[in-house]
Structures are given as C-alpha cells and as structure tokens.
Amino acid sequence: MESLIVILVGILVSVGTYLVLSRHMIRVIVGTAILSHAVHLLILAMGGLKKGVVPLLGQSEDGFTDALPQALILTAIVISFATTAFLLVLAYRTYKTNGTADFRELRGISDE
C-alpha cells in the first residue's frame, strides 16, 4: 500500500513540476497546488498507512496508529489553502495591471 502511494506521489510531483515550469500564470498556480497535495500524501505514507488500531499508547496489543501525520497534513493543507488563495488574487491583480498572464512577458529589469 505504501509503495502504491509513493508511486502516486511520484506521478503527482511530475505533473506538478511540468505545470510549474509552464509559462501561464494559472497553470503555475495549479502546479503548486498539485505539488502540495503530493507532499501531503508523502507525509501520510511516511507515517505508515492504516493499521486498524487506536491512536493511543498501551490501548491495544498490536501497538498504536500514529495520528501525528494527519495533524501535520491538516496544518499543511490550511497553509497551502491560504497561500494558493493569496496567489490567485495576486495573479489576478498582476494580470490586470501588467496586462499579461505570460511569465516571459513579466521578465524585465527592476528599474523601469
């Protein structure tokens, strides 16, 4: 099960990387969103997947399920949600002001 998830993470990362490297703003933003989903799955896989026991020490004989990765992922999701929302607003404003959504046209030197 872990291997499957890790392969899925790999696929998501490659999709995300492809999108981040493209020229269009929205594609790049979607790319970062996909990347963050990939890393959330990675954290889940790293914590060990479903074991069917309670997340408390000493409550069952087969050890315990590690609940911490889920807490980490929850935090990370909230942060990536906020960042993506901010990025979308920023991209919209940049598009409005600069009149383009193409990163090649946004190059330029800082003193203009």
Place this chain on the structure above:
Amino acid sequence: MNNLIVLPLIIPIITGVILVFLRHSIMLQRVISTITMITVSIMSFILLEIVESEGIIRLDFSGWLPPFGILFVADSFAMLLVLTASIVTTICLLYAFSTIGKQIETMFFYPFILFLIAGVNGSFLTGDIFNLFVCFEVMLLSSYVLVAIGGKKVQLRESLKYVLINVVASWMFLVALAFLYGTVKTLNMAHIAQRVAEVGQEPLLTTVAVLFLLVFSLKAGLLLFFWLPGSYSVPPAAVQALFAALLTKVGIYALIRTFTLMFPLNQDITHTLIGVMAGITIIAGCMGALAGRDVYTIGTYNVIIGVGFILIGLAVGTEAAITGAIYYLIHDIVAKALLFLIIGMMVYLTGESVIKNMSGLIRNYPLFGWIYFIVLLALTGVPPLSGFVGKILIGQGAIEAESYILLAIGFASSIIVLYSLLRIFLASFFGETTISFEDRKPIPKGAYGSFIFLAVTIVFIGVGAESLSVYVKDAVNTLMNPSVYIDAILKG
C-alpha cells in the same frame, strides 16, 4: 515564569488582529504598534537576562511534555536574535511613520508588519521543526503582502515571482520534513538530535540534511539567491529594510540551528557543502555589487555578500568562528536595516535610483551623509564599529581550521563591499549638488530619528562588544555542545 517565552510571538499577533479593526485611525495604529514593539523588545531583553543567568528555559504548550508536544525554547542565541529583530523593527516603524504615506498605512500596513515580526520571533524561538515550518509560513505570508503593498506595476510583477519561489521552497521543506519524520519518527529538534546521534548520521539522514540545507539556502539567499535582488528592490523603503534585516537572517538562523544541533555528525559532507556554497555566494554577490549601477542593486548584492560571510563561520565550525558568526549576524541585522533606510531616503530625496544621476547629497544633508559613512565603515569592518568583532573572529576561526580559501574570499569581499559602497558615497554624496539648498526636500524628523538610533546601535555593538560577550558566550556554548540544549529539553 516560563510563559514569558511566548510573548514575543503572541503580543504582535494579538495587537495585529486588533489593528485590523482600527483601519482608518492611523494615529492610533501608529501608537499601538510602537508600544507593542517596545514592549516586545523589553520583554526579550528581560528573557535574555533570565536565560543567561538560569540557563535554557522552555515552554511546553498545553503541558504536553517533550518530545510529544510543541514547545518553545529560549536559549541565548535565539533570544539575542529576537531582541535585535524587535529593536530593529521598532526603529523601522519609526521610519515608516514619516515616509510610507497614508494610502499604504490604511491598507493594513501595521498589522502585517506585526504578523511578520511574530513569524520571525516564532521561528527563532520554536523547538519543534514542524512548528518552525508554520512560523516560516506566518512570516512569509506577511512578507508576500508587504512586497506587493502599494500595488505598483513592477511590484506586482516581482512579488509574483517571489511568492512562487517561496511556495516551492516551502514545498521542499515539507518534503524534507516528511522524510525526516519517516526516518527518525519525531519532530522535536532536541529529540531528533538525540536520535540522529544514537543511530549515527547514516547516508539517508545526511541526504535529508542536504534537503534541509537546500530549503534554508533558498530562504537565506545562500547560493540560491537569484530571486533576491528583484524582489528586495520593489517594496517601500521601510519594508525593504525589514526584509534585508530579517528575512534572510531567519534562514541563516535555521541553518545554524540545523547543522549545529540536529545534523552535526557528517561534517565532511554538509559543512564542506556549506563552505563551497558560501564561497560561491560571496563571489557572485561581489560581482553583482561591482556591476550594479543603481543603489538597489548594490544594496541587495551586499545583503548576499553578508549571508555568505556569516555562513563561512558555520562552515568552518570552530568556537571562534561560531562566535564571530553570531556577532556578525547581529551586526548585519542592524547595519543592513540602516543601509536600506538610507538608500530609500536617497531615492526619496532625488527621485533617482541610478547613482550617477545623484550628486552632492552631503552638501544639503551633512548629517545624513555622515551616517551613510558610518554604515559604510561598519559593513566593511573598520575597528570601532559593529562589523569588526564578527569579521576578526570568523577570520580567526578560519585560520584555526586552516580554511585559507574561505578566509581569502571572506576578506577580499570586505574590499569589494568597501569599493561598492564607496562608489555610492563618491558619486551620490560628494560632488556638485544638482538641487540647490533652497529647493531641497527636507528629511522628515522621524526618519532622522531612525537613522540616528540605528547608527548609535551600530556604534554600541562595536564599542560595547564586551558587554554583549556574556550572552554570546552562552549562545556559543549551547551551539558547540548540543548536549546542553538536548538535556535542557529532554531531562528538565
């Protein structure tokens, strides 16, 4: 008593939230934010005193004992940086009052400054590596807003790149965290250090360490600084000063903490890598500073040189070098803030950023010119001022460890720094003035106040290095002997 540690994080956040509701009462916002920052500075000073006399203190949130809960740890290193950061922020606020303009002030400028400093202080104080990620994000989200605040064309263009780079860097941070958690099954920094020491730093852990190096290098501008000059030259001057003073320093702090506490065992790989990166950073920074024609380019590349120089201290890793790195870190926070405030004022006075188009500023504003001269000397490392102690100690460390190449690069960079800043001084401050004495714009009193405060701080750090040395020694002791830190967390 321990509860005091959380104040440098929680006070700015609470007042920041309150200020959001006082959007149109600018005067009230100014007063409240100043009082907040002064309180935080005083609190950090008291904490520094306590830590120095009683040893490391920690606060376990909700009573979850380490290694299970999130905790804040105050050691001298963290507290020194919290104190410096809070003082510099207070002074930058003073500068902002008289220069930033009403339009930006009503766009929640002060709340975001407070959130920024909360994130910075949190990153210094936290003892949990996932919490470090969260504090980084608090700081970064505020910085995203502050880069774009004002909404000028060039700002929006550069801010988008800045945000994207940082989003990708944060993503890598999470990847590194996931692998670290998968390997050592803990997130408490002291506990990580203990477990890494138990299993020996095997190749897999070294790989994770290198991943962390990559992440923090992006934040600190170590080698991966290509995003820095563009995004640091667009926001308003007060924000620039804060960025140059604080943001890269948080990355440096994280690097020092990571590689002295958590992954100190495989120095052949990690510290060599840091050394090489620091060397290349300085060389590239020097090239940029030499090639720059406008004040912003020269200023931002000087930030990069500073980053490289501090990390020579970490790469060398002897006691003297680490001491030097801490002194230089404190100096760099203050001096870079002043440098960028002055640059901002130069652009405000002349309406130009290219150095050739400004001339004779010192005739109209003598004091202003001489304060610039003080910064120039401090950044070069001339004896009575703040840069000297750090430079000499890092140099001494490099000689002890026989890293002569780093030593040569480090000290050669001082000359380049002198040359690049002297170019601004000769071209823009000396010479015939283009604006007559009657037509000159006056420098606002608040701005003068902030220059003088920062200049006094620079002189104090230089002349009073002895009075700082108690705290720095304590900080170095903790950094050189990770067991002090680990015992304070896990055995206390």
